[in-house]
Amino acid sequence: MSVLATLRGISKTFANGTLAVDGLDLDIADGEFLTFLGPSGCGKSTALRMLAGLMPPTSGTIGWTGGARPQVGFVFQEPTLMPWASVFDNVWLPLRLRHIPRRDAARSIDEALDLVGLGAFAKVYPRELSGGMKMRVSIARALVTRPPLLLLDEPFAALDEITRFKLNDDLLALKTELGTTVGFVTHSVFESVYLSTRIAVFSPRPGRIVAGIDIPEPLPRNEEFRLSAVYADHCRIVSAALHKAMNAPQQQTVAQ
Numbered sequence: 153m154s155v156l157a158t159l160r161g162i163s164k165t166f167a168n169g170t171l172a173v174d175g176l177d178l179d180i181a182d183g184e185f186l187t188f189l190g191p192s193g194c195g196k197s198t199a200l201r202m203l204a205g206l207m208p209p210t211s212g213t214i215g216w217t218g219g220a221r222p223q224v225g226f227v228f229q230e231p232t233l234m235p236w237a238s239v240f241d242n243v244w245l246p247l248r249l250r251h252i253p254r255r256d257a258a259r260s261i262d263e264a265l266d267l268v269g270l271g272a273f274a275k276v277y278p279r280e281l282s283g284g285m286k287m288r289v290s291i292a293r294a295l296v297t298r299p300p301l302l303l304l305d306e307p308f309a310a311l312d313e314i315t316r317f318k319l320n321d322d323l324l325a326l327k328t329e330l331g332t333t334v335g336f337v338t339h340s341v342f343e344s345v346y347l348s349t350r351i352a353v354f355s356p357r358p359g360r361i362v363a364g365i366d367i368p369e370p371l372p373r374n375e376e377f378r379l380s381a382v383y384a385d386h387c388r389i390v391s392a393a394l395h396k397a398m399n400a401p402q403q404q405t406v407a408q
């Protein structure tokens with residue numbers, strides 16, 4: 153696989169002195185499903201946001217094959233839909249921001265809604281949707297420009313388990329169909345193993361990558377995989393790496 157992005161020495165110190173991420177070195181391969189796994193507050197979201205270009209690193213470099221950052225679709229933990237706009241118009245937003253008229257955008261919007269199984273809900277308003285459906289709209293909005301890189305920041309954390317499992321499957325199906333490279337943030341070992349081709353395990357803040365674990369099982373995956381001994385084995389290995397990271401000596405977390 154070719155390399156899509158090269159992160160070298162990426163650190164982030166916030167204005168209040170909090171050192172959130174410290175010296176990330178990472179190569180992201182084209183087409184992989186890479187998950188940042190770590191305890192709450194360890195800097196996973198900060199790392200993802202820097203990757204997306206939503207905030208600059210304090211130091212370090214992010215290099216992109218091809219020279220510039222490709223188009224990125226970003227999915228937040230909350231669906232962040234506009235309540236006054238229909239599902240269709242919510243998904244239109246990234247195209248509208250590029251001055252693409254509604255009529256010209258219609259085909260892309262319909263396709264994105266079909267991809268997430270909401271083709272029949274274009275005219276509905278967010279208040280009429282379940283939490284899982286709102287998240288699907290949010291994913292459709294991120295995909296409507298067909299970005300080669302899709303980044304999701306704990307998108308399913310607020311959903312019930314059945315809905316989360318369904319969305320896990322749908323995300324893997326989408327990823328496989330579109331060939332998108334995916335960056336995903338979670339603190340669930342089980343979710344990370346189910347979804348990922350590779351897991352970057354973070355230490356507690358300041359976030360550093362302390363282990364990179366490949367999950368070389370083919371995508372997409374299914375319930376059979378979730379119940380398999382192979383899945384359980386991977387979960388044990390990842391869980392042990394996370395525990396080791398948690399018990400490592402803490403760094404100084406606030407710059408003096």
Ligand SMILES: Nc1ncnc2c1ncn2[C@@H]1O[C@H](COP(=O)(O)OP(=O)(O)OP(=O)(O)O)[C@@H](O)[C@H]1O
Nearest residue numbers: 166168170172191192193194195196197198199357
């Ligand atoms: N804008 C900010 N200003 C100051 N500190 C911040 C800011 N954003 C995040 N932090 C701090 O940086 C640290 C890392 O936050 P981040 O959200 O990246 O962690 P996380 O691993 O994604 O956590 P969670 O899983 O709880 O979302 C936390 O201590 C957080 O309080």
